[in-house]
Amino acid sequence: MAATTPAAAAAHVVHIEAVQTAVPTRVVEPGRTRLVAVAAPPLPAPALQRRVRAVLYYRSGGGAAAAPGAWEDGVWVKESLSEALADHPEMAGRLRRRADGSWEVKLNDTGVRLLQATVDATLDEFLAGGKGLARREAALAPWTDVNADDPDMYPPFFMQLTRFQGDGGYAVGVSCALVLADPLTLARFLLSWARTHARIKAQGKATPLPMAQYLAYFQRPETTRKRVRSVPIDSFAGDADVETVLFRAGAAAAAAAADGGHRALAAACVGKASEALGKKDKVSRLSVVVVDAAGGGSLAGKTTIETCTAASDGGAAAAGGASLEAVQWSELGLEELVLRDSKPVHVSCSIVTGGGGDEGLVVVMPDDGAGSLLVMATLPK
Template identity: 75%
Template sequence: MADTTTAAARDVIHIEGAQTAVPTRVVEPGRTRLVAVASPPLPADALQRRVRAVLYYRAGADGSGSAWEDGVWVKETLSEALADHPEMAGRLRRRGDGSWEVKLNDTGVRLLQATVDAPLEEFLAAKKSLARREAALAPWTDVNADDPDMCPPFFMQLTRFQGDGGYAVGVSCSLLLADPLSLARFLLSWSRTHARMRAQSKATPHPMAQYLAYFQRPETSRKRLKSIPIDSFATAADAATDTVLFRTSSVPDGHVHGHRALAAACVEQASEAIGAAKASRFSVVVVDAPVPAGGDDGQQLAAGKTTIETCVEAVEGGGAGTGAELEAVEWSELGLEELVIRDSKPVHVSYRIVTGGDEGLVVVMPEVAGSSLLVTATLPR
């Protein structure tokens, strides 16, 4: 039968359900992770800085319904993964000195399920508008500085495409909660948990999951929560910046400004690479070396303290004079191209850092303790 869906209908996303995934184990009271701010208060725009990643998958061998049925398991497997990464389920809170912290309070990750009235291949084919339209696949609600406890800093959405059974996993995560590398590590940990629990369910069927699988299929679902034009999610910040990812061995030796000098060098090289004006003012986010966080595979890592220097002026001599050896690398260094769901790797992965404003932004991330650094430099066009 011919597809009679109109172009207008294809430009709408339908929100089918909204839930919250919470850790399966209770976090000890009082646990926090510090977000130190060098020059408080943190600007309101800085609270909206976030990482967005969208992973696209084709249907599995068992047909178009598999992606939707897999969505039944997302909440349960995500909750199990959060037990080993409780910081990802926390909330932001302002401290008395103007710095911030992540309160590990089990509040949870906001989880949505949605559908789009267009096939996956058609959605991906619109390359010129893809970055702007992806905001609908990884939604975000601005953090309210006066009431941050009520604002989830981490969203995940499972979106099913029409006809071919393709689907997308989209995430938006505050940079105060996790840097791009920490987020990727968490998602890879979740995918392993997802695969393990799915495999266990084949041997011992989960009655509740079977029940929910029936009622969450599109043909049997309840009334949609809402239908929203895809373009309404995009903001000016979605199309106004470009990001370059670098690897370097260390912070420039002996330089008085340390990470600020490294950030300035990255800004200088990034501006040349993307043909943008060199930013004279930018913010620097520095993440401490990751630390062991337990977990069943013994390899889980959690980000340490985060330090933010806002509106930093370019350090004199901070470019080539720092001695930093920078290598531009691909986003695939984060590893999300290897995130397997139902025995399949994504056919496409999109990354974006949304700055929330018109300033440059540098994020410095240690790959492992005492080793190399990954650095993102995001600049306005």
């Protein structure tokens, strides 16, 4: 079959078959929160929409006869996601503004929004089209903008399981607000969920869970109930044009950042990213998100958001840049996320800035290495 052209791919439709909420299996004690400190309140509304988008594509194998297998996994997704959330309750929380202008993640067990969907295209047809893939992926990783005046009503984390036509291929797409979790923390959670999913499925084969009675519903949602909605893929709004470069900062640069030098590190990363991307005009204003190294994105830590100029402390920035190493998105480890005993055939990761204008975005994350950091620099094209 000839590859589908970008124009033909745009005519495809995503069908939302079910919308659910996965909540932790264990209740979190009242009053627990995770701080999102804002150095200079108020936090601009677009900052609440900045998010990580990740889509993992899987090929079930076995031709059309294997297609129901992907939806069999859907029977266990909500169960395994709820169990994983019990160990990572912040992922099921909601954002709330504090009196001092900072924000916090309120651990209220509200849950992760979970969607089941189908696309009227095969996996290969959907992946064809080159640069148009990024826009189409918005249909696989849903998002609803967080309303700053009523944030409790808007989940900052979405997951969607999408089945493709014909060959049993499927995708797992997630959208997660940066104020909820940085890319590395999100990847760690997804890997933990995948391990939990495999364990629960194995247990379920021996002792079926009560929810297994809904197997037929998940296998053939399009024939067992009315679809929630069907949306042409070309109706999804295009994201702002940005490019992201990842760096690993060595122990020396990480130590300097921990001692108040994160602005210089951010400026150094933006300078390196501008060179790597061939940008003549460098951004002058940066939004810097720093994940507490002690907490590592966990409940014990916090996230700090501040704004600075890329030209500030240029000498320190140049020195910090000497220990920066450009790395790939594969450093997050999502290529190792195994479902149905298979690794993904393709992984897409990107940062959506939510209309941040010409401002640069830098996220500083504690790495698993010996005192190093992962730093993500996102620049407008």
